[in-house]
Every structure is written in C-alpha cells, then in structure tokens.
Amino acid sequence: MALYAELHRHLGGSVVPRVLWRYFQRHSEDMVSRFNDYSTFEEFYTKPRNTLDEYLELHTLVESVQTVETLPYFIYRLLRGAYIFENLAYLELRYTPYLRTPEHLSQSERIDKMREIVEVVGKASQIPEYPIVTSQILCMHARLPYEVNKAIVDLAAENKNFVCGVDVAGGDSYYAERLEEWIQLYNYALSLGVKTTGHLYETTAGCYPELLPCLMRIGHGIQVPLLHPELLPELAQRGQCLEVCPTTYIKTGTLEDIRQLKTVFDRCFEAGVDIAICTDNAGLHNVRLPFEYENLLTYDIINFQQLQACQDAAFKHAFAWPYGQRPASLLNGILNTPPVLVPTP
Template identity: 75%
Template structure:
C-alpha cells in the first residue's frame, strides 16, 4: 500500500546501480569497459565524495545516457521501484531537461528540444501501471547561461499539466557571482504563476539570504538550523519547508556524521519549521526512502511522532498533491468507520 511522498529526487541520480549497469551492458556502452565487473561499478557509483562538486560529476555520467529515446526505459523502472519497494503514493522528479537534449545541436536548437523532453517524461510517467501521482520540477542550472535558464522557466509555465515548479541546481560555489540573475529568474517564474524550490544553504558556499524570499520550499537548507538558527522563525512564518536528504550530506562531505542532523531536526521542530524527509539521489546512494526513515529512527535523531509529522508535512507541501490528507490518514479514517459499523452491528445482536 502506497503511503509516502517524495519531494526531492533527481532524475539523474535516481537510477539504482543495478539498473544502470544493466542498461550499459545491454547497449555495449563504452563506460562498461572502465570497470572489471558490477561490484567495481557499484563501488565507484555509490562511494562518498569529497565535495558537492565532485559528487555532482556523477550526474553527468547518467545525463549522457538519459536521452529522448531512453528516458521511458529509465522512468518505468524508477516508478516500478518507487511503488513496489518504497510505498510511494506521490513523487516529484526534478532534472534539467536541457541536459537531456542533443549535445550536437546549437544552443537555440537544444532549447527548442526542451519541451519535447518534458513531454516525454510526462507521458512515460503516465503510461506506467503503478498508481503513483507524479509531477516534474525543472532545474535551472548554475552551469547554464541565463537565456537557457529563462527558456526552461517558460517551458515550465507553458506545460503546467506536466510541471509543478522550478528549482536551482548545480555547484553552489557559482551562486554568488550570479545571484542577481537567479533572483531575476525566480521573480519571473513567480510572475508566471510557478511554484518554487531551490538548492540553498546546503553547504557553507550556498548561504545566500537574497534568494530565500522567493522559495516556497528549500532544497536541503541544513546550514540554516546549524549556523543561522535566527532565520528559523521567519521560515516558520512564511511556511517554508526544508527538504532534508540525510544520506546526501555524508556522500558530499557536508556532514561528518549523521548524528549532526539531530540539531537540524530539533531546532526546526522547536521553531515550527516543517521538514520533508527525502532521498535526493536514491540511485547514487543505493538507498530508498523507508531506509532514510529507519536510519533517522535508529540513530535517535527523530522520534516516531516526529517522523509522522515529517511524513504529513511532505504531503502538505507537495506541489501537485490535490487529495487532502496523506493516504495513511485516509486509510485510518476508513478503518475507523469500518470498526464503528462493526461495533454497531455487534451491539445490535447482543442481548
């Protein structure tokens, strides 16, 4: 039974190692020749990196094989695993569609292909037999010029049936020199009615308060409770939700130990700031969302009550979930109704 919502998952990092290796082997991809066997590939693909920049290089490996022709293959397997192994009822997939276009074309020709990529992802998500509500978040990217990023905002606004929001991704070392540009893009996105999230306050390099007012949700944001807790009351007033991805911070070196997240959760709960627990790059981490839940509980970072609050927050802040309470609440109410009927029937036959 699907119960959970995943708000922060990258299409490029969502392919689990076994699926990617199988595709590379089946298509005789040159990457296969770099590894002696699957174990060597998995070890390379999932090991921790020294920095966010080094970690992001792995996305390039997947982006080169996620083309217009192959995206349905990967999306089918992604959604199948999300439903069968993760009990997901809702999934927002984020990615930069421009980076799935034909790299042999000119910039303007690639921009023209962006809409096609978004529609391919949309149709592939709809033809899967697994009942998961899905939507796309289009990532603006720090490695791309302004014109490309603005074009992706336009595509997001024009294809609202497929896209629920925009994001900002890429190396946060590049934020500062282009902050005015990104603020302008977010203002433009809001003028077109788009919802917004963005990778911000993930590492010490990504702490830019100028962009905060334009985000409905904050991708990661762990540096705020860790080093800028005075900002938490403002986030609570603005009902901004943090998308916390526990495994990521160990893979990128942002945190040395998962126990450091206890401060993040404690301060956010104390200030009334919502948290949605997410996976970020489930394939790169070789983990699934229930494992993230279990890990936080096992290390006494959160309680079961706090976990439930985070699960509720995920549906409450989901950009394209239009069905009120999360499925677990609906099931609970249904069972209560059934028990009530049963009790009334028992009472009617008792002497």
C-alpha cells in the same frame, strides 16, 4: 500499508546501480570495459565523494544516456521500484531538461527540444500498474546561461499538466556572481504562477539570505539551523519547508556524521519549521526512502512522532498532491466506513 511522499529526487541520480549497469551491458561496451564486474561498478557509483562538486560530476554519467529514446526505460524502472519497494504515493522528479537534449545542436535548437523531453517524462510517468501521483520540477542550472534558464521557467509555466515547479541546481557555491539574476528568474517564475524551490544552504558556501524570500521550499537548507538559526523564525512565518536528504550530506562530505542532523531537526521543530525527509539521489546512494526514515530513528536523530510529522509535512508541502489529506487519512476513512451489504438474490 504506509504511503509516502518524495519531494526531492533527481532524475539523473535516481537510477539504481543495477539498472544502469544492465543498460550499459546492452548499449555501451566501452563503459562496461572500464570495470571488472558489476560489484566494481557499484562501488564506484555509490562511494562517498570528498566534495559536492566531485559528487555532482556523477550526474553527467547518467545525463549522457537519458535521451528522448531512453527516458521511458529509466522512468518505468524508477516508478516500479518506488511503488513496490518504497510505498510512494507521490513523487516529484527534478532534472534540467536542457541537459537531456543532443549536445551537437545549437543552443536555440536545444531549447526547442526541451519541450519534447518534458512531454516524454510526463507521459512515461503515467503507468497504470504503478499508480503514483507524479510531477516534474525543472531545474535551472548554475552553469547554464540566462537565456536557457529563462526558457526553463517559461517551459514550466506552459506545461503545468506535467510540471509543478522550478529549482536551481549545479552547486550552490556558484550562485554568488549571478545572484541578482537568480532573484530575477525566481520572481519571474512566481509572477507566472510557477512554484519554487532551490538548492540553498546545503553547504557552507551556499548561504544566500537574499534568495530565501523567493522560495516556497528550500532544497536541503541544513545550514540555516546549523549556522544561521536566527533565520528560522522567518522561515516559519513564510511557511517554508526544508527538503532534508540525510544520506547526501555524508556522500558529499558536507557532514562528517549523520548524527549532526539532530541539531537540524531539533532547532526546526522548536522554531516551527517543517521538514520533509527525502532521498535526493536514491540511485547514487543505493538507498530508498524508508531506509532514510529508519536511519534517522536508529541514530536517535528523531523519534516516531517527529517522523510522522515529517511525513505529514511532505504531503502538506507537495506542489502537486491533489488531495487535502495524506493517503493514510484517506484509507482510515475507507476502513471506518461500514461496508454496504448487498442482499443475496
């Protein structure tokens, strides 16, 4: 059995439509009443949006119900599906913990509550029957104040048993007016030994070369090879990896045709820049990681050898994978070891 690593999956966008609908049926009559039936809800939840901003609004739908009490419910079903249907051996879940705290509390009270959220997510992710190595990436947010984002970095540094890195999310077009602030926060994270990734170069409005040196991986990053291929040698020299999420760019209207990604892969392979193929929001897309692989092969965007290189890159750049090899190599070692025969008494 092939085993994969997923480096870019949002906790909010990971809830598949059926699971979310069943939750609403049990706990939110008001939400259910907005739709005629499940199929109507699924169509609304998974349909393409015109812009990234419009797409990101869907996250608020899930964030509002992912609380301290309900997170174990969603995470159990997430990991069950990831193990059974996606063959994941490794999963990094990213989210903004502040947005899972009660809105009626003061800012300082919500900051204090974030620690509990991280602990709940961490403990709920340890499920013996679905043995996946998991870790969290805590997302700073473009629409949150500096004090909250700094507290998120501090929380990541203080909880390395559950957290492997930090990110910035909320729409890359909003970074410009606070660019120095993001550079400062990322450098602060690095000084604390916290690993870094960030939603950057996803859209044409999100190209900030000043932020690139602060990142170990780049969330999306497709506009580098598409619009700024002259930057690729720098990425290769720094050993940075792009977290490419193919279905996202169609759902957000960033690309018109998935085949436009062929340029992304071709230029990155030529320049020696690694790519990890990811899902981003598997629930919003109703798409699992093996489908992303298959889709890229079907459209001749990559070949099987390149797919394997991307799968290897995912483990190579995983922030919390504890082994020097990917699972396939470990299994090959086991299979090539002669069995020990125990004499019959």
